[in-house]
Amino acid sequence: MFEEELKFMRKLSKRQFAQQVLNFLMIVSSALIVWKAMALYTNSESPIVVVLSGSMEPAFYRGDLLFLGMPDEPVKIGDICVFKIPGRDVPIVHRVIKVHDEKETDKQFILTKGDNNQVDDRGLYNPGQLWIHKEHIIGKVKGFLPYIGIITILMNDYPQMKYVLIGVLGLYVLFSRE
Known part of the structure; x- marks a missing residue:
């Protein structure tokens, strides 16, 4: 199977190869545009996040994909928010x-x-910090899809999977005959 694909690649002209790369x-770039459009629409720097821990069970489980929005109204008790603490990379839900x-x-x-x-x-906030503020919040949860984000968790736990997945997708595009 792989030998057939290699033969196909050798038969490609430079123009056809360039077309595959452009595809x-x-x-x-389409994925990036969709991401940026969602960020504009939801008014959130990160319109989609994945739950990384079990701290929100039973509302959300590890691997759930959350859809965020950043409405103009003030935060109220009971809202489920995603926030970032200054100096830390991972947001908290x-x-x-x-x-x-x-x-x-x-x-x-x-x-x-x-x-x-x-x-x-308060134990998760920075030392001496007792509260967070609206500027720490990157979005309020508006909806979710259960367990869809487990792929992201697996790629974080096993970084080699990222490269394998990108490589497979790249090869698929290059070897596709359309």
Whole structure:
């Protein structure tokens, strides 16, 4: 099978090979455009995230794919938010359990907690930080697909899988005869 594909590749002219490469680049750029359009539509820097831990069970399980939006209304108790702590790369998905509005500065002080955790998130915040603020929140959960994100978790746990998947997709595009 692979030998047939190699023979096919050798028969390609430079123009046909360039066309196959361009097809691959079109697929990659289309995915990027869709991602950016979703970010604009949802008003969130990250319109889709994957649940990485079991801290939100039974609401969400590890591997669930979450769809986010960033509405203009203030955060309220019960909202499930995705937030990033300054200095940390991985966002956290937890429920808002307390909100304190400061009228003078028009600032919201927000406390979160994972549904499956015994204590609030103050231990996850930076040292000395007791609250997060609206600028830490990258989106509120608007919907989800169960277990679809497990592929992302597997690729993070086994980085070689990323390269294998990209390689297989690249070879598929190059070897496709359309």
